[in-house]
Amino acid sequence: MIAIIDYDAGNLTSVARALSFLGFDNVVTSSPDQIFAADRVIFPGVGSAGSAMASLKRLGMDRVLNDIYQSEKPLLGICLGTQIILGHSEEHNTPCIGIVEGNVLQFDPKGKESDGSPIKIPHMGWNRVNIITPHPILSGLTPEDEFYFVHSYYPAPQSMDHCLGMTFYGVEFASIIGCRNLIATQFHPEKSGRAGLRILKNFCEWTPC
Numbered sequence: 001m002i003a004i005i006d007y008d009a010g011n012l013t014s015v016a017r018a019l020s021f022l023g024f025d026n027v028v029t030s031s032p033d034q035i036f037a038a039d040r041v042i043f044p045g046v047g048s049a050g051s052a053m054a055s056l057k058r059l060g061m062d063r064v065l066n067d068i069y070q071s072e073k074p075l076l077g078i079c080l081g082t083q084i085i086l087g088h089s090e091e092h093n094t095p096c097i098g099i100v101e102g103n104v105l106q107f108d109p110k111g112k113e114s115d116g117s118p119i120k121i122p123h124m125g126w127n128r129v130n131i132i133t134p135h136p137i138l139s140g141l142t143p144e145d146e147f148y149f150v151h152s153y154y155p156a157p158q159s160m161d162h163c164l165g166m167t168f169y170g171v172e173f174a175s176i177i178g179c180r181n182l183i184a185t186q187f188h189p190e191k192s193g194r195a196g197l198r199i200l201k202n203f204c205e206w207t208p209c
Contacts, residue, residue, distance in 0.1 A: 111170020
């Protein structure tokens with residue numbers, strides 16, 4: 001069973017639907033007992049860091065997430081769930097969970113695309129990921145694969161050792177983060193077609209070393 005954490009941050013139904021399509025049992029829940037009983041955990045989310053952290057603390061999910069990480073159980077962060085695992089977000093000057101050292105930074109509105117055209121914020125639409133560190137979760141992906149992004153802030157881990165994939169949008173940022181039993185994507189795999197489903201399937205079958 002895969003637990004999808006419900007902390008009032010949306011984007012849950014599409015994740016559950018993708019897992020069911022792949023044939024994996026799942027439950028959307030805010031119950032610590034159900035989360036700890038699950039074989040693996042997904043931490044999705046859309047919205048702002050400030051309101052997300054307020055909900056996590058109210059529900060006690062900040063402690064649950066840290067305990068899941070320490071337990072070595074496979075944990076997947078998606079979009080806002082990826083940002084929240086870092087230490088601090090520039091969005092509303094928000095202290096975050098801090099599983100991975102680093103910050104969440106705002107895109108520079110003066111940033112330029114690779115062709116020199118100005119970027120639009122939020123970064124919304126399809127973009128590629130340059131995989132810099134092989135990982136079982138990324139097995140079967142190709143350099144031509146594109147993934148769906150919607151965000152105005154981006155993760156900046158302190159250590160490049162935690163950056164598995166990079167994406168360029170005015171700045172090169174970590175679009176896939178990995179550390180021990182944790183994998184996190186700034187893009188939405190559940191909305192990224194075949195390549196995104198491949199990541200979800202790999203996660204559902206992954207046993208961390």
